[in-house]
Every structure is written in structure tokens, then in C-alpha cells.
Amino acid sequence: MADTLHVPHPPRILAFAASTRSASFNRRLARVATECVRQAGGDITLIELKDYPMPLYEGDLEAAEGIPEQGKRLKALLAEHQGLLVVSPEYNGFxxxxxxxxLDWLSRPDGDQDGLALFRDKLALVLSASPGALGGLRSLTLARQLLTNLGVMLMPDSLAVGRAHEAFGDDDTLKDARQQAKLQGMAAKFVTTLQTLNPR
Ligand SMILES: Cc1cc2nc3c(=O)[nH]c(=O)nc-3n(C[C@H](O)[C@H](O)[C@H](O)COP(=O)(O)O)c2cc1C
Structure with a gap:
């Protein structure tokens, strides 16, 4: 009998930018990274946080009304994915x-479901973009720390895209070929690591 060709299963990755601005550079970077993950064989779902509007977390509101409907939708979506691609701007170094x-709403328990269970065994890749020279580098450390506190594992590399107003080509790529290749490499490593962590 001929050997069955082993085709690694595509890991599922949920992607979003932490900006809803229409001309957001981080939304743009999320699209570039999504394409890189797709080319690397990942099954990626890019969402817009504008489609999941939630009030500022407040304990009395939670006690009275529970987790907002959009938060429940997002929780259900995240539960279906093994990976998380987060692309966040930097605001005042944060x-x-x-x-x-x-993430605060997502971390809250829903009924008898432990909030942090949702994040356990997930693997994240974190990116940022800024018109500034450092590309939001300082916020990357904090995004990584926050995700770690939730129990998420992090890919060792992150990417900060500086001078973001002139970084993107007309297609969904980065103009700087070296930076584009770096992102492609990171996406490929992300996909293979997810496959290793989630063998079928
Ligand atoms: C309140 C605020 C604080 C900011 N602080 C920083 C900062 O610390 N570092 C930085 O590189 N850019 C900073 N910026 C500029 C943002 O990087 C820039 O507005 C960027 O375009 C926001 O991301 P977006 O394009 O994805 O919406 C700040 C912007 C705002 C509104």
C-alpha cells in the first residue's frame, strides 16, 4: 500500500488590529501579516474590532448585565482558534x-466557564506599526506581558514597523523587502509552531 502523503493540518489563527481608525496603519499591517500567514499555510480569520463594540469594562455593569453580547461572540470565536495575531498601535508608550x-472583557468568566481557560494553550504573534521611527516598539513588550499574564504563549519575535505612513505598498505588502521577508519568516514559524503544539 502506498504511503499516505502527510499534509500538516492548517492551524486556525484569529487576527485583529487594536485600532478601529479607518486609515489605521495597524489595520493595514494586520492585512499584510494575514496574507503572510495564509501563504505559510495558516487558516487565518481577520476580524475588525469595530464589529465587536464593547463598553469600557466596569464591575457594576458586569454584575448587572454580564458580559456584553459582542464579548460573548468574540469569546466563542477565539475558542475556535489556536493562534492569536495581535497588531497594536502604541499610545504614550503603552x-x-x-x-x-x-482582553479584559474576554478574560472574565462566563457562567461556570473560567475566563482564562479561553487563553490557555494559545500561541500569539504580536506586531505594531507607528509613523514614529520606533514603530511602537515599547508597546510590544507590554502587549506581550499582558498576553503572558492571561496564560498565552508568545512567539519569541515581534515586529515594529516604523515610519508606517510610508511603509506599505499598493498591494498588501511592506515596501521594504527585508522587512517583508522578515514578516513572512515570522508567519511561517508561527504556523509551524502552532502545528507542533496542536498535532492531530
Ligand atoms: C493618544 C496617543 C498617543 C500616542 N503615543 C504614541 C507613542 O507613544 N509612540 C508612537 O510611536 N506613536 C504614538 N502615537 C501615534 C500613533 O502611533 C499614530 O496615531 C498611529 O497612526 C495610531 O495607529 P493606527 O494608525 O493604527 O490608528 C500616539 C497617538 C495617540 C492618539
Whole structure:
């Protein structure tokens, strides 16, 4: 009998940018990274956080109304994915309130479901873009720390795209070929690591 060709299964990755601005550089970078992950064989779902609007987390609101409907939708979506691609702007050296608020709501328990169970065994890749020279580098450390606190594993490399206003080509690529190749390499490693962590 002929050997069955082993085709690694595509890991599922949920991607979003932590900016909802229409001309957002981080949304643009999320699209570039999504394409890189797709080319590397990942099954990636790119969502817009604008489609999941949630109020600022507040304990009394949670006690009275529970997790917002959009938060429940996002929780259900995240549960279907093994990987997380987060692309966040830097605000005053920090991550955006949108990223913090989104992850805060997602981390809350829903009924008898432990909130952090959702994040356990997930693997994340974190990127940022900024018109500034450093590309939001300082926020990357904080995004990584926040995800680690939730129990998410992190890919060792992150990418900060500086001078973002002139970084993107007309197609969904980075103009700097070296930077584009770096992102492609990171995406490929992300996909293979997810396959290793989630053998079928
Ligand atoms: C409140 C605020 C603080 C900011 N702080 C930083 C900063 O610390 N570092 C930086 O590189 N850019 C900073 N910026 C500029 C953002 O990088 C820039 O607005 C960027 O375009 C936001 O991301 P977006 O294009 O994805 O919406 C700041 C912008 C705002 C609104």
C-alpha cells in the first residue's frame, strides 16, 4: 500500500488590529501579516474590532448585565482558534485602551466557564506599526506581558514597523523587502509552531 502523503493540518489563527481608525496603519499591517500567514499555510480569520463594540469594562455593569453580547461572540470565536495575531498601535508608550478593554472583557468568566481557560494553550504573534521611527516598539513588550499574564504563549519575535505612513505598498505588502521577508519568516514559524503544539 502506498504511503499516505502527510499534509500538516492548517492551524486556525484569529487576527485583529487594536485600532478601529479607518486609515489605521495597524489595520493595514494586520492585512499584510494575514496574507503572510495564509501563504505559510495558516487558516487565518481577520476580524475588525469595530464589529465587536464593547463598553469600557466596569464591575457594576458586569454584575448587572454580564458580559456584553459582542464579548460573548468574540469569546466563542477565539475558542475556535489556536493562534492569536495581535497588531497594536502604541499610545504614550503603552498598548491602546481598545486592546486592554477587549482582553479584559474576554478574560472574565462566563457562567461556570473560567475566563482564562479561553487563553490557555494559545500561541500569539504580536506586531505594531507607528509613523514614529520606533514603530511602537515599547508597546510590544507590554502587549506581550499582558498576553503572558492571561496564560498565552508568545512567539519569541515581534515586529515594529516604523515610519508606517510610508511603509506599505499598493498591494498588501511592506515596501521594504527585508522587512517583508522578515514578516513572512515570522508567519511561517508561527504556523509551524502552532502545528507542533496542536498535532492531530
Ligand atoms: C493618544 C496617543 C498617543 C500616542 N503615543 C504614541 C507613542 O507613544 N509612540 C508612537 O510611536 N506613536 C504614538 N502615537 C501615534 C500613533 O502611533 C499614530 O496615531 C498611529 O497612526 C495610531 O495607529 P493606527 O494608525 O493604527 O490608528 C500616539 C497617538 C495617540 C492618539
Amino acid at each position: 498598548i491602546t485602551p481598545l486592546l486592554k478593554n477587549t
